[in-house]
Amino acid sequence: MSRAIYWISLVLSMLFLALPLLLVLPLAFNESSFLTYPMEGFTLDWFKIAFTQPPWMPAFLNSLKVAFGAAVVAVVIGGLAAMGTMLSGRFGQIILSGLFISPIVIPSVVLGVAFTYAFGRAGFGGGYISLVLAHAILGAPLVFLSVMTSLKGLDPELERAAASMGASRAYRFRTVTLPLAAPGFMTGALFAFVTSFDEVVVALFLAAPQSTTLPIALFSGLRDRLEPTIIAVALMLSLLSLMFLLVLNWLQQRSRYKTRGK
Amino acid sequence: MRNANGNRLATVMLLVMPLMIYLLFYLYPLLTVASQSVDNSTLYEQFQTLSEVVEEGSPDERAAALVADLVAADRRDLAEAARNLNQERSGFRSLLINSGKKAEEIPPTMEGLIAFDKRWGQQVYWDILARNIAPITWRHFQKASGFKPDGDGGFVQAEGDDIYLRIMVRTIVIATQVTLLTLLVGYPLAYAAANGKPRLATIVFMVVLLSFWTSILVRTSAWVVLLQTHGLLNNLLISLRIISEPLQLIFNRFGTVVAMTHVLLPFAILPIFNVMRTIPVSQSDASRSLGAGGVETFLRVYFPQTLRGVAVGGGTVFILALGFYITPALTGGPSDQMLSYYIADFVKKSLNWGMASVLSVMLFGCVVLILGLGSGAWLLFKSRKGGH
Amino acid sequence: MSSLEIKNIDKFYGATQALFDVSLNIEMGEFVTLLGPSGSGKTTLLKILAGFEPVSSGTILMNGRDISLLSPEKRNFGLVFQGYALFPHMTVHENIAYPLKVRRVAKDEIDERVTAILDLVQLGKFAGRYPAELSGGQQQRVALARALVFKPDLLLLDEPMSALDKKLRVDLQEELRDIHRTLGTTFINVTHDQEEAMHMSDRIAVMNHGRIAQFDTAFNLYRHPDTRFVADFVGKSNILDGEVVQEGDTAMFRAKGVAVPLPEAPTMLEAELMIRPEDGTVEVEAANDGRIYLPGKVLSSTYSGDRALYSLAMDMGENFIVYGSARSGIHGDGARVLMGFAPGDCTLLRKLNG
């Protein structure tokens, strides 16, 4: 009996999780503009539209620009924050970690409102810079967490060993700590990039018309007119996510230093 | 630690920049916007002369102060002030704007004011002014909660004024529904990923991870396509002759909850999976060898140990669901929108920072409450465990 | 006068004191071992020498220079960690070259010295491997090579053998002693394995509860321990609790059922007498040869070819362990025997209070 319950619930849950995308994404190749089965023939037209007609390509490029900038800034602040926090005392660590992680739990609408208001008052309103900064704040906690995790996983004896061999603090940091924590930085960067690349809510508040990002374009498309181009874009985004997942997997493998013979 | 000074210096150097950026581009925006919930500087600055005499001064002093303030007022600021006051009593806008336009011609006495517009003779207008020109205001909180001072130090709630409280309750209800559903659907998946045969476990885990990494928008759009009136699901049901007319599956509570559950599912599964992974299989085997059946073993040995994961996963989903915006906006109807929607609405439609700020504070308060309850429960749990 | 002088070191961790007035004088080129039970403060002392922990009071002089405030990287001491602490992202060659790069040694010379030291630890073939691709023993030798390649003034080893199995440990002890002889560097080794300590060291500092119980050669620790703790910790021993009395012109040690004449009058009144298992014999009847014979019965015995180790229940109430000849058979369990020993082979121990 317990087996039956397990299998039925597993199959149903699995269908719920996987089926929507599996059913919908193939419609990107449907010749008809009605998003339903049976498909009326195979076409790549919708992809062609996505690549040639506005707003898709410019929005995609904007998203790349913003996500790249946000990831860079997030890695710098999240990484520095993690390293500084690691060096502080126990109490300091609790306070600083709480501060640096906190943007995660703040609803993005609240952050969106706050950024719009403050950036507007400071006079650099909407646009690329403010979007990058806002997304960097959203990404920094992820970098912070992943760098902290990899720094905490380091054997403190390694640093001591380097010290006993005469290496100065800076040299130790550069040659031992940093290389060993590098996968943490890269994982964090990836998370920050994806977070920014997928982010809608804050972007809706901050993006100026000329800095519309892909998620905004998708969001407006979904709200105004549901057409197969949207599904084509969604399909490509899913493939991109798959790629990110593979990169992440590769990073995690690398950090284990299992077999690296030369 | 050794060489404490060197350490402290390095720590400070590393932390300076991140702290500065957090302060300038995160804490400062949050605090300024939070302060908007009680900020009344527009009105306060507008009526600064009046605010000094409004409580104690004689009628003529008050009238003179008001006229002076109106003369000095900038047109646009006055319109804004009038809009705010109009929320307290309709008609105030025209009264103030008209008085403002002609302020130079009005004699600065109570008589003169009343002669210009006899409404100035009514005490309510002066009371409203007195209440609303202090540097801090509870106006927005009153509006959000529907509770207004009744003049005797108590509070009354007018019929139909509890709209934001009801939205708040709706937000919590939807978040709860979504949380329960994600746990229900997520638990078997986490179990299969942690304890299934290697092949199955890998497949389930990969699907979960892939879903986690797929953009929320992409997953939401899949649901829109599935659930819309002439969408996949309706067409399927019709062609199977289960229904003859399309069902309304989207732009209502059903669509919202289903899509949100799907979108948030990975956040419930991953914590449960992480806990399950640490529970040795031998425990269940041991229980069964002691004569407990499969169901009993699960309920008495396995499930209680996974509760920590369930709590973390459920808490995460609940907090995320509270602040959800996109998915309800795309799959919900007007009566399924959550607090976030109204916050965004106040900013986009009317630049009403005060209300947006109050609702933000309320939403954030909910999150903090949940986090507080969660960490409290965790501490209690830890101390109980330590006491064994 | 090249030497390491440790003077009156106290070490507190918060309120708990881990070291009490520790003083040691170590000569250049010596192989010294810190030996003691778990928690006795060996690692603490080693960390203080390496510079990872500050002293609470006291000084460390290296060739007369006070180094107690120097940071670890300025001490020029090699250190072999218990877990080896090899850098996982560097090859064996890069690991060993690290201290030389720090010292800005020219590239050619680095290669030369790394190759030479790798030959010394017999790992020439493994230069290109990563630590994860080496066995425990090989990793241990890389750690050793890395700590020695920059010609440190002092080599500190924290339980370098503890993670290895018995056979490998013995081989490496041998190798370590050879390397010590070849290089002539001062070695300070930490262990709680007394055999390892006796095997390798010129002198051993026995530690107990944060104090140096005795600092001496292996021979002296074994034959002339100062205290019961050292006697017990270093080798097997039988110890009698009693008092010293003056009878005529001889001083006598008296315990329940025994009286042992002492060669010279000691200063203490309460004392303990130690008899090593190999100083006693197991007999059937007493001879009149000045030795003392005590009656008892065999509890058990372990035969090891050349001799047997007996566990005896003495009539006076103690249990003794004694080696007996096994040339003409072994006494069975329960057999009544006599344990004989010469008074001159006994060692009188100071009795510590508490």
Ligand SMILES: Nc1ncnc2c1ncn2[C@@H]1O[C@H](COP(=O)(O)OP(=O)(O)OP(=O)(O)O)[C@@H](O)[C@H]1O
């Ligand atoms: N960082 C620390 N904080 C507080 N107490 C410590 C610390 N390090 C060691 N101690 C205490 O100091 C005493 C000596 O510890 P130490 O590590 O030097 O022992 P040890 O002789 O190396 O033992 P082992 O053989 O188990 O390694 C112990 O009682 C230990 O609990």
Ligand SMILES: [Mg+2]
């Ligand atoms: Mg130790």
